[in-house]
Amino acid sequence: MVKLIWKNKKDIYSKLEDLKDFPPDFFNSFESHSINSNKERKTINNSKPWMNKLFWGDNLEVLLFLLNNFDEKIDLIYIDPPFFSGTNYQIKIKESDKFYDSIAYYDHWNRDLSSYLQMLYDRIILFNKILSKTGLIFIHSDWHANHYIRLILDEIFGEKRFVNNIIWYYYNKFSAGKKNLPRAHDTILVYSKSNNYTFNQVRIPRKKPQKQLKREMVNGVLKNVKDENGHTIYRIVNDKKMDDVWKIPCMQPASKEWTGFPTQKHHKLLDRIIRLGSNEGDLIADFFCGSGTSLVVAEKLGRRWIGCDISEYSIYLTRNRILDYQNAAEKFYPYEILTNLDTNKSGIIESGFFQKEISIKRKK
Ligand SMILES: C[S@@+](CC[C@H](N)C(=O)[O-])C[C@H]1O[C@@H](n2cnc3c(N)ncnc32)[C@H](O)[C@@H]1O
Structure with a gap:
């Protein structure tokens, strides 16, 4: 077997026994929506009522926390992590009459590929633990690191668990390259947990x-x-x-789904992924959820979901997108937002940040 090595490569398998004692009260709900409304979806087979979960925090902690109750319970994982692009994504915020700049998310890594790979490696080990036996994982990346990520997935899931290498061809993105062909696609690597996984036939017009x-x-x-x-x-x-080359445009500011969050993915892309690898009532997770595209699509398709992001702007946008959907929907799952309250997060919550009217724009 071929294995990828990088400087100071460590694995957390050996530490997992101790990490199993991760405090079960580490994350607490600070907001919940629609308990006992007549629009709530009943959980399948009348099992315990389910609440979708949006975590605000570092996904490594969220994954360790989930090991308490969600071992092999997630039916589909989609992640769209930072791509090692060497850029920190900046945004402009308008709040009442005030304008200020901030960072939506960091993807610079001081050009240290080893620390980037280690970040993904730790998380992929834990994804493998929480993914159900019939589940699929979809990892979104691009030319910067997809060749490394495939080797990591081979190592953790096994090369026999490779299902597809989906090419998302976005034909409408401007490319300035003069000494290379325009880079017009991303890669979505698909791996399964066993050889018996959910895989629906999807037909496209x-x-x-x-x-x-x-x-x-x-x-x-x-x-x-x-x-x-x-x-x-x-x-x-x-x-x-449908084959493995998907021609779907990049999100454009003119779209009514546009949130202003840099690198927001197209809902049509997530619609295909979720239909392909899950059924109604299944549990979908996205641990780098950004503006919440995957979660909104999961909600629309009647799937349950767990989302996570470290940035308050992501939580702000995801919260609003889900609420907007629920206001107009006939049926939905109730949801809660959880975090590990430190002083910084308490301050943000107490300032009423999530309820404020703000607009977020990508800064070019
Ligand atoms: C490429 S964006 C996701 C965009 C998303 N798919 C969408 O459609 O809007 C990557 C996200 O990962 C989040 N992120 C990066 N590191 C994280 C970590 N350690 N824990 C949780 N979220 C993280 C960033 O804040 C950012 O929102």
């Missing part, structure tokens, strides 16, 4: 209807279907089986 031979399987061989006069039968198809 064709640009134009297409005339196709009608075919059927006869004794394991695909044959053209003929009518009683021996003529081949045609049919008109409006959709096609």
